[in-house]
Amino acid sequence: MTLHPGPESPELNVLGQRLEPCCFAPQTGFYRDGYCRTGPRDVGRHIVCAEVTPEFLEFTRAAGNDLSTPRPEFGFPGLRPGDRWCLCALRWKEAQDAGCAPPVILEACHQRVLELIPMEALQAHAL
Numbered sequence: 001m002t003l004h005p006g007p008e009s010p011e012l013n014v015l016g017q018r019l020e021p022c023c024f025a026p027q028t029g030f031y032r033d034g035y036c037r038t039g040p041r042d043v044g045r046h047i048v049c050a051e052v053t054p055e056f057l058e059f060t061r062a063a064g065n066d067l068s069t070p071r072p073e074f075g076f077p078g079l080r081p082g083d084r085w086c087l088c089a090l091r092w093k094e095a096q097d098a099g100c101a102p103p104v105i106l107e108a109c110h111q112r113v114l115e116l117i118p119m120e121a122l123q124a125h126a127l
Helices: 054-062 089-097 111-115 119-124
Strands: 046-051 084-088
Touching: 046 089, 046 111, 054 089, 084 089
Parallel strands: none
Antiparallel strands: 046 084
């Protein structure tokens, strides 16, 4: 899978269409290019584009991944409710199982998420 595919090899979203950007401010994605792309180095599979909620931010903080606190040394501004971010697929699933999954943007969720999360679950949380 290429990092920046050309028109001859587009990465697809869960709807089978060209993957759309998730967010450029803050700059998201494993590759920090605004897209929920994945590749061999992305062991966390940051492929769910979600609009974070207060409940999700608290859930992930309690699970050991504080996404609210800025980490300037990593170029991370910290997330606020309403920000869009490429989440790890299994963390989103954990949040869903706990009843606090944030809404997702289907057009920006990478198709490989369907290997881990059923489309019905994503659709039930679609913006």
